[in-house]
Amino acid sequence: MPHFISKNMFVYNNDIKHDDFVIKVMLINKRFNNLMLIPIFYNEQVFFIRCIKRAHDFLYKVDKITRPSNLLLIKKVLQFIASKLDVVAHNLNQTQNKHTRGMQLGYLINIDQLATLKPDYIEIGFGSGRHILDLAKKNPQKIVLGFEIHTPSVRQVINAIELYSLKNLFICNFDARLGIQALNTKSVETLFLHFPVPWNKAKHRRVFHRDFLENSFRILKSDGYINLRSDDYEYVLDGIKEAMSADYTHFEILKNKHIDIVSKYEARWSNMKKDIYEMHIFQHDFKQHIQDNLDSTFALPKLDRGLESLSNKKWIQDSIFISIGDVYSTQTSTHENINIANLTFGSFYMPFNTYLILDQNKELHYLKNPLRIHSHIQAHNFLCKILQDAYKEHVQMTSN
Ligand SMILES: C[S@@+](CC[C@H](N)C(=O)[O-])C[C@H]1O[C@@H](n2cnc3c(N)ncnc32)[C@H](O)[C@@H]1O
Numbered sequence: 001m002p003h004f005i006s007k008n009m010f011v012y013n014n015d016i017k018h019d020d021f022v023i024k025v026m027l028i029n030k031r032f033n034n035l036m037l038i039p040i041f042y043n044e045q046v047f048f049i050r051c052i053k054r055a056h057d058f059l060y061k062v063d064k065i066t067r068p069s070n071l072l073l074i075k076k077v078l079q080f081i082a083s084k085l086d087v088v089a090h091n092l093n094q095t096q097n098k099h100t101r102g103m104q105l106g107y108l109i110n111i112d113q114l115a116t117l118k119p120d121y122i123e124i125g126f127g128s129g130r131h132i133l134d135l136a137k138k139n140p141q142k143i144v145l146g147f148e149i150h151t152p153s154v155r156q157v158i159n160a161i162e163l164y165s166l167k168n169l170f171i172c173n174f175d176a177r178l179g180i181q182a183l184n185t186k187s188v189e190t191l192f193l194h195f196p197v198p199w200n201k202a203k204h205r206r207v208f209h210r211d212f213l214e215n216s217f218r219i220l221k222s223d224g225y226i227n228l229r230s231d232d233y234e235y236v237l238d239g240i241k242e243a244m245s246a247d248y249t250h251f252e253i254l255k256n257k258h259i260d261i262v263s264k265y266e267a268r269w270s271n272m273k274k275d276i277y278e279m280h281i282f283q284h285d286f287k288q289h290i291q292d293n294l295d296s297t298f299a300l301p302k303l304d305r306g307l308e309s310l311s312n313k314k315w316i317q318d319s320i321f322i323s324i325g326d327v328y329s330t331q332t333s334t335h336e337n338i339n340i341a342n343l344t345f346g347s348f349y350m351p352f353n354t355y356l357i358l359d360q361n362k363e364l365h366y367l368k369n370p371l372r373i374h375s376h377i378q379a380h381n382f383l384c385k386i387l388q389d390a391y392k393e394h395v396q397m398t399s400n
Helices: 071-082 098-105 111-116 130-138 151-163 176-182 210-219 233-245 264-271 374-399
Strands: 003-006 016-018 021-023 027-029 035-042 045-053 058-062 087-090 121-124 144-147 169-172 188-194 220-230 249-255 277-283 313-317 320-330 339-347 351-358 364-366
Touching (some): 003 071, 021 071, 035 071, 035 320, 045 071, 058 071, 071 087, 121 130, 121 176, 130 144, 176 210, 233 249, 339 374
Parallel strands (some): 121 188, 188 220
Antiparallel strands (some): 003 087, 027 035, 045 058, 339 351
16 A cells, blocks of 8 residues: 655645645544544545654555545655655555556446446456456356455456456455445346355354345345355355355255366365365345335434544444544644544444544534445444433533
């Protein structure tokens, strides 16, 4: 990730407009005053540059939660800040426009665009892309969607889309566990999950999980199925257990089934004479248990005081949790005080990260709105209740 180290600190008192972005007044961590956030406004987007004061220098890098997918934009902003300082090290040299090319071609899509996409095939964790590219080439009339968190693999496949002039393959550089929840369709014929990372010592990190089954069934056609292929016996056994514990599945297991396109991973395991398992998981009579209120606007109640009263606290209710982290605030005499705090919430299986912003009018907002998915709507309602209870408690205390 782009970053630089300087001898001195970026000091400014007012908003700075440069090119097509605006640098807003810095926010300082209330607990650790060596940690700062520099808000950047670009079009409709807001993201932060983190500044960390260390023993002998300052480190500047983009904040992971708000990081935009456009690396060139991040580099441009960091370069501008760096130009005002004594830089001792950096990795900000501009490369060609490879970071934005996929975006321009329209095949690299962001999570908000998923709500209107109607994919026929989905592949999760496509890696080098051999299987997904073959799928898209052989089925030009079908819409294929790939999720991958490893950015170099995403770039490689975007280049191949351009090379082969594919018009039906879309890529989302996002965690598939959340991504599939953002889809609003029942169009999927097959959801491929080939050689997922087993995470046998940290099973909660796996893609395959009971929630994943339910989320997949929501978007699969009635005769659609999950195609899981793995060399990991423990993963497959756990997959069987998960499928058995759901009362609306039937499945089949195929051992050492030959497929035409063999991925890098599969070739490695086959050369080692390992068995390969393929599991097909179908649904029958699946009805979505909970009808979500998908009209949720994610409005938050007013807060009558700073965010500190809620910071560094955790709440748990059933399978939903909420965690509010450190508070950062503006500290200039000319600017009204703005508070922000890191918020992590949702299900333990797939938490969501954003920031809560408390503006000058004591209005509370999310920096990046949650998704209109069941676990986020549940967590949002839970948060509203916590805020309302805190407000009532405060009114009672002040009236006594
Ligand atoms: C072991 S590799 C397998 C790659 C490819 N399917 C193959 O068979 O060669 C697992 C891939 O899944 C990706 N991955 C892991 N967790 C993911 C997630 N939650 N969402 C999307 N991709 C994920 C990893 O980045 C990695 O590329």
